Amino acid sequence: MGYRTILAVVDTAENTRHLDAFVAQLAQQFSSHVIGLHMETLAAVPLVAPMEIPDPATVQAVQDVAHKETEESQRVFAEGMTANGISSEWRSFASSVGYSAKSSLQSARCADLIVARQHASFALSDSRADIDNFLYESGRPVLLIPNILTAPKPIRRVLIAWNGSREATRATFDALPFLKAAESVEVFSVDMEDNDSQTAALAGSEIAATLARHGINVTVTSQEKIQGVAPHTAIENRLADTSIDLLVMGAYGHSRWWEMLFGGVTRTLLDSMTAMTLMSR
CATH class of the missing domain: 3.40.50.620 (HUPs)
Structure with missing residues (x-):
């Protein structure tokens, strides 16, 4: 594939x-x-x-x-x-x-x-x-x-921003060729809440298990909701803490997707990010 x-x-x-x-x-x-x-x-x-x-x-x-x-x-x-x-x-x-x-x-x-x-x-x-x-x-x-990347480099480390949504699911599976080729993949569970099937702390474990069956070296990190810390800030901090080559995330918003990419939450992310970003809707 x-x-x-x-x-x-x-x-x-x-x-x-x-x-x-x-x-x-x-x-x-x-x-x-x-x-x-x-x-x-x-x-x-x-x-x-x-x-x-x-x-x-x-x-x-x-x-x-x-x-x-x-x-x-x-x-x-x-x-x-x-x-x-x-x-x-x-x-x-x-x-x-x-x-x-x-x-x-x-x-x-x-x-x-x-x-x-x-x-x-x-x-x-x-x-x-x-x-x-x-x-x-x-x-x-x-x-x-991102405009700050002036030369390509191998995609060795991938971060998946996971919130269990349809968009995040689509992006994850669309990124499979990159995930299989990467040395390590981290499912970063952010903005999750407890529900009938699992706790927020375990969110991301099921998608990680699915990816592991594809032979992907995957780990799960959970970011509990912290009052006053927006999801994009949590992702931004995670990107700063680790050497990520590719961010995988769902594209959210209305039909004017490009406007959303360069405005609001996602613009905040892209303003300071250093990684390529694969987005799906």
Whole structure:
């Protein structure tokens, strides 16, 4: 079992330069075929007061800039994959709705894993404003590369943020190829409560037993609820205490998933994290 088809979100040439090395390492590890996906958003038509007439020259200038970015992104992606001997292909589409387009979703839904890079500014550029819908609707696990990681490294230690939810379960099983290849995996049980089947102290033991049957070297750590300590703070502290290469967690929130990733609880986590993060919904 592995990620035989990886879809790389190639939104800008700058991000592609950083993303290529990570994608190439994953492709070599799992013998993957890599699809570079770029969506060129059609320029909005500006209006000129007082008659509100579309300005064709401005529209063309904006579109020319976007197309130049597309060509540069393709060049950087192709060079990176060729240099590493990776089987790859380029898919570029133009649409007024960008990554929300049906064409991009079809590509994403046929991939084993989506890889995207976090922007250093945490701000969505015009070309990425609709990636939230793309990621939310894809139904596939997403591996986020934090902007502070400048070079790939082997994934030896994995931390699973476990709260027994559907999202956490989905993320855990989507991460199986990484878990099997890792030297150690820790199920970090956080924000759990006593129930009829088990106590909070034993939460995570059943999923750990399941993972052990896959031959995974897994341990369980339980974080009891502490008043005033939010779950993301507990995870953050655990990441700081240990040398974690990959965090596995469920993606929570509403349909604007990308907005959630860079806002609220998860943004707090990503602001200071040093590990790659696999998220599923």
